[in-house]
Amino acid sequence: MTKRRPLTVTALLDAAMGLFAEQGYGATSIPEICARAGLTKGAFYSNFATKDALFLALLDRSWERRAEWIRRAMPAGGEQAGASEERTRLPELVVDRQWTLVSTEFSLHAIRHPEVAKLLVEHELRVRSELAILVAGALERAGRIPTIPVDELARMIVAVSEGSDIQALTDTAAGAVVHSGLGPRAVTGLLGHFSVPAASVIAPDGSLSQ
Amino acid sequence: MTKRRPLTVTALLDAAMGLFAEQGYGATSIPEICARAGLTKGAFYSNFATKDALFLALLDRSWERRAEWIRRAMPAGGEQAGASEERTRLPELVVDRQWTLVSTEFSLHAIRHPEVAKLLVEHELRVRSELAILVAGALERAGRIPTIPVDELARMIVAVSEGSDIQALTDTAAGAVVHSGLGPRAVTGLLGHFSVPAASVIAPDGSLSQ
């Protein structure tokens, strides 16, 4: 019984992820999830108290995967040597349709349920601190230093990335040819605007650095 | 009968707007909308074929209001005279909780329904062209010219604004003290990065402008 349970949970989470992405959270019923997972409704209630609990478990799993993904993209090391513009480019975040749809819906859900919002904010804090390390590394390699806290830069980057992802998916759905570089270019722009060449900075002791 | 109908429609749209914002589109039932509007279900079916049709009508109304809002914010004229940073600041878009929730949900809905996505993209094209005029005006007053098409700048601004709005609402729901200036500062950053002082530009005939 210790082997069967996780398989059932995985099947339910997989089915839910697909359905939430296709139809939305509110429009998906518990029987639908069970049917797609090839299980009965009893199996659902044996593992989750409510659809909300399933949603949280689903996000937890997705967050873990995503965190691992960012961690892997992390150091890579200074193989770059192009123009300053080029060097501030972060590893491009893959626009994952399912993830974008489900996580955006979760943000709305969180805004409507303060106790869920606390979980989300806590999670985003962790993600942002990992992203801030990426940002700091990219700027350092480009020989620039930030003029605002890197955490604020990370916030702006997350905001513009999410907004661009939604825009891109909408355009794609409408059948338009998509301008996929927009998000990354905006990110590069923000990094450029909110940093200055290290050479131009005056160190605390009054001397010019570098 | 020419007087009663619009009142009924308005009551239904108002009720739906409130409920969609509070609970989400998928989680709101037709009977709930009717109850809040103080009408029977028959009144609903007498005016709309489906909940989807009501949603479209609701957005149409909201779009019209929003367009009017932008148009009003438009020219205002050069009363600014601060630093260059200051002068590129656009009239701050009020973060309207209801509108942010409902329109974000509509974007997700559109991504899932191509025929709806076409409507949304068409609408956004119009909004963006109005915004592009605002952007062009702000840059001109600041004595700068854009280095990328203003429409692309407008796209980036919309993306970062929407992302920041969601972030701000999530933080607020979680009870955090909100950093409301983040979106506008990112917008200013994008405007600054993707433009140069007019004085530094070489005109087509080879002379230096200004």
Next chain:
DNA sequence: TGTACATCAGTGAACGCGCGTTCACTGATGTAC
């Protein structure tokens, strides 16, 4: 290793409820004279 037993994850039938949708009706709004 093999057998006898205990556990409990998942089954499937059952329930009451609120959903979306229909339709004969009623009474307020507008028209003709």
Next chain:
DNA sequence: TGTACATCAGTGAACGCGCGTTCACTGATGTAC
């Protein structure tokens, strides 16, 4: 202006259906000897 009539927006009762949830059960998984 006043009355008699026509229209049709909104009412409210009715329907079948799928929802969320419960629970006695079964049979696969793990344990003890």
